[in-house]
Amino acid sequence: MKTRVLYIEDEPFLGRIVSETLQQQGFELRLVADGAQVMKALQSFHPDICVLDIMLPNVDGYTLCKEIRAQKPGLPVIFLTARSETADLVKGFEAGGTDYIKKPFSMEELIVRINNQLQLLSSKKKPDAEADMIIGKYRLSASRYELISPTTTHKLSAREMEILQLLTSGNNRVVERRDLLMQVWGDDSFFNSRTLDVYVRKLRSLFEEDPNIELVTLKGKGYLFLVK
């Protein structure tokens, strides 16, 4: 699946060059020219990373970055700027930026830094998927495809396992329904199918024994796997 880059740039020429190069590199790109559209793009495009030019009309990049951070806490944001003053760089990181590139920059540098941010992120997302996991009074054995409760052992199918891992790996984080569908089926043709719901139902019934475990639906967003 392609990595989605949200690129916020008001200068049309630079915007086009950079966008095209990134697309050639296999990124899926959304170019947005002013701050007002950014929040909308976050909702509809679901980027994996933002590249944000600081000099924008209307809103300044720092404020925009803070808003992005408020809405998507884990999303990497790379600042792009002509300003070379250290004070700006400091402001950039304070605003929640995760990297900062000074203009003029080479495309290689941008690509490498994008990949670096994504790698830092992914290494934090999956901390060994194979080890057993304790969930309330259950134990999940990923290698054996089993969910072991004090009274019984349930065999899980590949799909059940995959979905359960995605739901639980988020450590009390909302797992977006879209992401789930994309990760498991890698496709949007499932977006109006009920298949995922059937699995959710199954997982819920598996955890019924322990009232402290709850799989909460956040309509329009996703799911939240809670263990008290």
Next chain:
Amino acid sequence: MKTRVLYIEDEPFLGRIVSETLQQQGFELRLVADGAQVMKALQSFHPDICVLDIMLPNVDGYTLCKEIRAQKPGLPVIFLTARSETADLVKGFEAGGTDYIKKPFSMEELIVRINNQLQLLSSKKKPDAEADMIIGKYRLSASRYELISPTTTHKLSAREMEILQLLTSGNNRVVERRDLLMQVWGDDSFFNSRTLDVYVRKLRSLFEEDPNIELVTLKGKGYLFLVK
């Protein structure tokens, strides 16, 4: 506890300047002048982060970085280099570096980038166990999507939670209606819809139990969440 920085630099003058400045900033520092000592320092000093000059006698920085990575997979490594060629930067990241600073650099930049790396690291260790918030005689659990009053616990929907957080996060500050609409729906097509008002109504009714809590409308401006 102080943050431990392992700084690998062969040039004595630069090494001293940088070390002293970092120490003044409250870092605990170990300066090491050649590659051979690095592995030993990793064991004895237990650094939180490495700052690594690429131009070293005997070993080159990339190789060294790979060795560090092999031994301490999670440790951030910032490259420091006089070479401005993009190819070097690419090599740096390939070798497992997590950031790359070109000389000449300002001390502020180094400090800010060190702190940024540490923060990225810490945010990956604990994926946000967002602290509960006390609102009058209620407690808001953002991670569980619950508003807990002395008498009952209300489950909140994703939207309700999002709006309530925006309203309360501003510490008795006016939250502009426009901003709310943008943050939650990321769109201006909602500017003449009544949806937000319906949520405001809902939130007000949730807080009815405590007369000291008031969600004030400032017509033409926005809302003010007041706790007496």
Next chain:
DNA sequence: TTCCATTAACCTTAATTAACCTTAATTGGC
């Protein structure tokens, strides 16, 4: 066959829209 994944049909509830009401701002005549 048996097990798993998917679809189908129908149900429930959150999110949004609609219709109508209330109140704060603005305006315009005096």
Next chain:
DNA sequence: GCCAATTAAGGTTAATTAAGGTTAATGGAA
């Protein structure tokens, strides 16, 4: 400047629509 008329902003409630839940049936591979 004062005060009613007007209008735009927001409130309220109910109806609608769209997201998701539930259960059973179908279909396909081992």
